[in-house]
Every structure is written in C-alpha cells, then in structure tokens.
Amino acid sequence: MTAAALRASFRAAATGVLAVGAGLAAGQLVAAVRDPATAPILAVGSTVIDHTPTALKDWAIRQFGTHDKLVLLSSIAVAVLALAVTSGLIATRSLTAGIAAQATMLAVAGYAVLTRPFATVTDLAPTAAAGAVSILVLLALHRIDRPPSDRRSPQQEARAGVGRRDFVLASGVSATMTAAGFVGADRLAARRSAIDVRLPEAADPAPPLPRGIDRLVPGVTPLRTPNGTFYRVDTELTVPAVDASDWSLRIDGDVENPYSLSYSELLGRPLVERNITITCVSNEIGGGYAGGATWRGVLTRDLLAAARVKDPGRPDLQVLSTSTDGFTISTPLEALTDDRDAILAVGMNGAPLPRSHGFPARLVTPGLYGMLGCTKWVTRLTVTTYAARKAYWTQRGWTTTGEIKPTARIDVPRSFASVQRGRVLIGGTAWAQRRGVVRVQVSVDNGPWEDASMGPDVNIDYWRQWYFVWADAAAGQHSVRARVVYGHDQLQTSKRAGVFPNGSSGVEERFFVVR
Template identity: 50%
Template sequence: MVLGQRPVRGPSSWPPRGRAWAASQSGHSVRGEVRSERLPVNRLLAALSGVLATLAGVAAGHLAAALLDPATSPVLAVGSQVIDLTPTPVKEWAISQFGTRDKPILIGSVLVGVVLLAAVAGLLARRRFAYGAAVFVLLVAVPAVIAVTRPTAGVSAVAPSLVALVVGLAALAWLVRAAAPAAVGGRVGAPAEDRVEDRPGEAGGPSRRGLLVAMGVVAGAAAVLGGAGRWVASYRTRAVAIDLPAAAKPLPPLPEGLEERFAGITPLQVANSDFYRVDTRLDVPIVDVEEWTLTIDGDVEEEVTFTLDDILAMDLVEKDITLTCVSNSVGGEFVGGARWLGVPLNELLDRAGVGTRADQILSTDVDGMTISTPLALATDGRDALLAVGMNGEQLPREHGFPARMVIPGLYGFISATKWVTRMTLTTYDAETAYWTDRDWATEAPIKPSSRIDTPRALAPLDVGEVVVGGVAWAQQNGGVGTVQVRIDGGPWQDAELGPDVGNDYWRQWFYRWDAASGQHRIASRVVDGDGGPQSPARANPFPEGSSGIQELIVTVG
C-alpha cells in the first residue's frame, strides 16, 4: 500500500452505515445521543436501587426487632413517635375517619416517606456513593434515636437500626457496583460521566442486565427477611396458655340477646376477636408471664409486688362491664360489653395500704406508657378490677395479656391500662401521665349514649314494618332506664329493651316502625335510671368524650 493512499474497504464496511455514520454526517455525537436516550432509564434504575436497598435494610431490621423487641423495629419506632407528636385534633380526625385502620394507614405513610428518601439516596449514589450513603445513614439514624430514647429502652434497642444500616448499605453498594462493573478503576462511586455504562458498544448492555439480576436478588432477599420477621413476631406474640382459675362465685350465663331475633343488632356480649382496640401501640408487646410482676408503690404503707401466680391464687371475681373509648364519636364503634375475670382493685390496694396524700393512681405498662386514674373514683365502691380473663378466656395479647385495669363508668384513657406492670399512688401535681400531658380531662365519666345499629344510614328500605335497633349505655345514675326513638323530628317514643345485665353493662333495644314511602330521619336517645335524658348538646371527643344525639337518614319505598 502506498503511503498516504486510502485503503480500499470490502463491501461489508463501505459505505459506512448505522447511527454512528448518520451522526457523523449531521455533526451530532453518538455518545451524547445514546446517553440522552438512556438517561431517564438510568435514573429510574438508580432510584429503584435505592428503594430496594432500603427495603432490604428495613426488612432485616424488622427481623432483628422481632427477635429482640418488636417496638424497636425502625418503621414502628418512627410510627410511634409520629403518634406521640401528632396534635390531638389531627389524631382525633384520623380515628374518626379511618377507625381501627388508622394504624395501618400511619405505617403505610411512614413507608411512603422512607421510599421517597430511599429513591433520593439511590439517585445520589449514582453520582457518588458517599452521597447516597449519607442519606441512608440519616434514614436509619432517626429510628435509632427514637428507639433508644423510649422510656424502657436498653442498649439493645439500637440493634435493629444498626442491622438495617449494615444490610441496606451493603445492598446499595452492590447495586451501584452492578450498575457499572466496568467503571473506571472498577471502583464504586466513580463519577457518572466516567462510567462505561454510558458509552455505546461497550458495557451498557451487560451492565444493565447485571443490575437487573442484582435488583432481583435484593428484592427476593427483602421479601424473605420481611416474611421471616413477620413469622417470628407472630410466633413470639402467640397466645401462651395459662391455667386460668374459675371465679370464686361464677356469674350465671348471660341471657339470650336481641341479636338472635333481629339481624344487625350488636351481640349482647362482644367476642374477643371483635372487641374494639384503640391505643397508641403499633405492635403488641411480648410479655414473659414467668417474669411479669405488678408493683404497687408510691404513697403506700408498704410497697408490694405480685407475680401472675400470686394474682391467680387470689379469689377471682367475674363482672359484666361495658368499656368505651373517649375517642368514640356519637354512634361510633369504640364501645363493647364483655365479662371480665380478675381481682378487685381495692383488695390489691389494701394490701399495700393507701396513704393520705395520693389523689391518683399512675399506672404504667410494660413499655412505659402511663395513665392517670382518679383515686377517689377508682375506690368509691364500683367494681374496679385487675382483669386476667375476658369472656371465659385468658386476656388476648392485644387486649392486655397478662393483666389490665378495668374500671366501669370511666373512659378507657383514664381507667383501662393494658399490659400494666406498676401502679404508683401519687398526686396530679407531682406526676402527669401521657394523656394529661396532652390536655385531656383528668376526670372523664362515660357519658350516656344510644347507638342505632340497624337500619344503616342511607339504607333503602321497604314500605311497612321496619325494626330500628341498637345498644345504649348509662353507667352512672342507675344505668339505662329506657331508650327512645324519634322519627322525622316528631315526639320521642319508647323502645323495647333487651335483657338487663346490670348498670355497668349496655342494653340492647328495638323499636317497630311503620315506615311510609319517602326519605326519613331516625334518631335515638337513652334516658338513665334517674330519668335524665341523653344530652343533645354536640361535643367532640376531646377533651372528655363526645355527646349529642345520633340521627341518620333512610329511604323507604
């Protein structure tokens, strides 16, 4: 070949074809074109890598928490702090709007926030791994601090967050490396502009395939770790059978309720699985019955401590008591009747000897949650209990196993401490509890109220006889005297009452209405045993319980 002569190419190489040739003719850069086309996809994969790495870390942390203490799980720790910091009006709004679904919604909201920050971490790690790692460290630091500052937290409380940090960072580093196996120097965190993944014809295809495989592995690991955590938590919180003694003087069986005659009316006795649950916990505490104790201290003659065996060896009593949550709105679902088995609270207090200064019982659960109960109301002769049984069974874990307070006539936020482990006799000036710190009332007797269970609001009904029915309660002033129904603002008409179980228990009721065609308004109210009608004044649950008359609209014809 003569020096300087242009070599002759074969038919396969000349003339030049493809995007490289077209780009050279138009003056555009092939590399720039390919990079601009692939940039959105690369960013999406980077964000998804951050999310998957975070989910793997969270799943690993959840598994570690299930083995140690479920409350230290990173997501649950943040969720619990959110509950504590949420203003009361917002909290009440969430309960009224979502009911018992408020906690899953809260956890889901926390996870959405975590996912968004995780995506940011993935995008930053695409530029420099250190940037993404810094965001991930911040994500883990928040639940770690929250977990170790809980009232009963120990050194091990930070372990799940550390596990989440190590696993998450390792997964993120692997995914970043998988995205650029041929990066300059082969190092994680090489600048994006230096990576071969953005150069046509080099490592772009294999790098993406490798990343997708790595992402699949991380996603699978997250699923396995998360599933294992759920299984371990479920196994550890399973019911541990105890030998529950019978009451010294068992009550007769409850009479047949109206639910047997009229569909839609709430059962006279609510099954444990259907009993409402409202508390601040996102998990159920794991209590070792062999180590559980109840201590009564403070302004007492002698501090006393009881084991569960000590409690079960006492003469147990049965009491039929209706519990109501202060967050229950008029016509709400957070109320239920059950038969409780336990020791009279006065008997336990007498063993300690109550002093002369105390005006409250500050009860504390196994995780440090505190509730204030007015001492005068707890000891005025009402059937206040330390309950160990519910409806013929041991207490379910979600309802306070192994022991809880049950005091009739008072809203649960000042009377129904679950998982209780300490009762301190003290004064309101000396000690404040969780709800009093949030400006809820210190004395909150349950307000008499009636609820319409059937028909449902806006229900279409046939012309003719319609059974209107529900439940009512009035635990002070002689219990339920009668229940009255009003149609379209007319006069109050007496309903028929179901069986009488006692003043501390609700009453079922029904009213036979001859319904004419059209739209109608139905209201109900309770009149207590002393003749006092339910208050028509509308009041929100905060700070001492709701009031007002439930009224609903139905269509007939």
C-alpha cells in the same frame, strides 16, 4: 433526557429502594427476635404519635377509625420510599453522599428508638442491622451498575450488557431476600404472640349473660362483643409481645407496703368475673368504640388494700398506671377502691386476655372512659397526686375525671340505608355505666318520643339492646332519633359536644330511605 439516561436513573432509584428495603427487613427480623417495637419504622411511628397534636389525633381517629395506625405507617413508608429513591440517585453522583443519606435516615430511626420510655442501648440492634444491610446492598448494587463511559468499544458494550443482566439478577436476589426477611419477621412475631396460659376458674363468677335480641333484630350489636371484634384504640403501632413468665406488677408510691406480683402470683389470688361495658373517650355520637365483655381478674381494691395507701381520704390522690412501653394513665384512687368492682383483668370472655387487649393484664374500671381506667399491658400502679405526676393524656389537655356519658346508639337501619316500606325495625344499644339504662325512646321524623322495647338488663355497668317497630313506614326519606333514659328517669342530654376534652354528647339522628 435520553432513554439511556432514563434507564440509568431508574436503576439508581431502584438501587436506593432495594438497599433500604433490605435493611428494613433485616431490622424487622432482628426486632422480631428481641422486641418488635424496636423495629426502625415502628419506633419512628411511635415517636410521631407522641408528638402529634391532640386535634390531629382526634381527626385521624374520626377519619380512619381503627385504621389510623395503618394510615400512619403507610405515610411513613411512602416517605421512606421517597428518601430511598433520593439516596439511590445521589449515589450515582457520589457514593459517599448516597451512603450518608441512608445513614441520616437510620440516625433518625436510632434517635426514635433511644427516646422511647425504658429504652436501652441494646434496643439499637435492629437499627444497626438495618444500617449494615442497607449500606452493603447499596455498595453491591452500585458496583454492579457502574455506568459505562459515553464512548465505548464493542467489548465495553458487551460488558455493559452483562452488567445490566447482573444488576437485574442481583436486584431479584435482593428483593427476594427482603420479602423473606419480612415474612420471617412476621412468623417470628406470630410465634411470640402465641398465648399458652390456662386461667383458674373465678371464685366469684359473673352471672351468665342472658340471650340478647340480636337474633330477633338483624344488625343490632351482639349483647357480648367477641374478642376478635372488640374495638381497639391505643398508641401502640405493634401489639406488645409480653412474656408472662417475665411480667410483674409493681404497686408503689404513697403506700406503706410497696410490693410486686408475678403473673403466677396474680393468678393465685381469688379471681372474680364481672360483665362490664367499656367505652373510648374518642367515641363520636353513634360510634363503635364501645364493647361489652365478661372480664376475669383481681379486684383492684384488694390489691391496693394490701399496699396500704397513706392517708387515702385525700381528694387529689390518683393511681398512675404504667404500660410496658412507659405509656401512663391517670385514674382517681376512689374509682379503684370503691364498690364499683374495678379489676385488674387477666381474662376476657372466658379466655386469657388477647395480646391486642392487654395480655398479661389490664385495668377495667366501670364508669370511666378507657383513657382513665383501662390501661393495657400494665406493669405498675403508683399511688400519687395529680400535682406530682401527669399521665399521657392529661399532659395533652384531656379530663382527669372522665365519667362515661349516657348515650343511645342506633345500629339499624344504617345511615342512608334503603329499606322496604311497611314494617321497619329500628334497633341499637344504649349505655349509662354506674347509673343503669332504664329505657330508650325513639322519635321518627321529629315526631313524639315513644318507648322502645328493651333487651335484657344485665347490670348498671353493662349496655342494653333495644328495638322499635315502625309499623307503617311510607315511601320516602325519613329520619330517626334515639335517646336513653337512665338512673332515676334522667334524660340523655341533647347538647352536642365533641370528644375533646371529656367525651362526646348529643342525640344521634340517622336518615334512611323507605322504598
């Protein structure tokens, strides 16, 4: 291939990329005004998540942690880039075929938008904007970059030079407008995400959290997890920007008195506060998908009592909670109506719920993994049976009971860390929701189990910090294990199990080096 042909191919590929980029920016901008989730790439990504096998999802969470969504979006972006390059190259041979290639990509995005739960035809507006802009930019750049004939006069050569300069100028304008579109969309989304809510004080406040041991043992997880570092695992590629004034909660199903609550009506009810640690079912042994916070909200048993559940003693009853995007979670009715104080939370650590953690409202159910009792952005609670309705994760083979398994986690030293010989501090956190942490035991180099020193005991649904002083650590490689003793002197199981289908189990062991 000649140098001229290479340059022509590069310009053709750039044309496709610039056209698609400008279209996506336009779609993102329109979506930011309406609903960010309807942006073409996000809609496609959500559809990919829904159709991804459970085993692959678990692998992605293990490998990428909370960055799994970024990896997915990056992969989609790479695929779109390749298709954009292809459409530009095709357009040099047939402009109609190049336009058709881009239209096919947009058709896929449109299909993804329309197959989302609660989708309407108006949700296609971002995709339509993306299609119109991308095709217009493709036409404009193609017109400027028409390849000159092989045999050219000096006048044609001069015009070709001008055309190349025009192409560079037009490409720069297109790239600038694309960047401006994405920046504008980001700022609009940020403006929509601002929360201007003042929560009423709790009529039944939680006891203040005592001082933890994290100031004494550097590296141990704080007793209360700050909102900004609290783990987030969900299926949303973009945080829903729900307007509290438009939000409502519907309670229906097998009840005698179905009713709805607005956000202001919810805040007008007596609010309680509870210190609760929640855990994700995807948390591996020693993983970080657990967090302790003070939650403020309304007791779910009071909400369901007002609806008057029909024949509440039936053992197969569940509450199917539905999120703003149609995502569903299945919770045993008993867990939302017994004395564990499950709440529909509106506040977290003294502030309104952050959007990333469920604003305006979310469920927090002590003792159950998040996949069964912690629906974010919840809009509906439907009392039904397990036979009648299956939730998102139930359809994928996960458990319907999901009691959190007691575990002790080692926070320090880090895996394969290098520490000074002599006095070594070992510390971490342990949880056994609904049963309570009694103590933690530590074994160094597979030696005898010894009791660790314990941090404050908040309640049976909250984790406890712990630490152990190894007074005379010799140089070399060493290992440490930790296990929790909970309830009535019950021992954490040593049997290893993966996260599917009902949570991981086993004793964590870490290796480190003393120098």
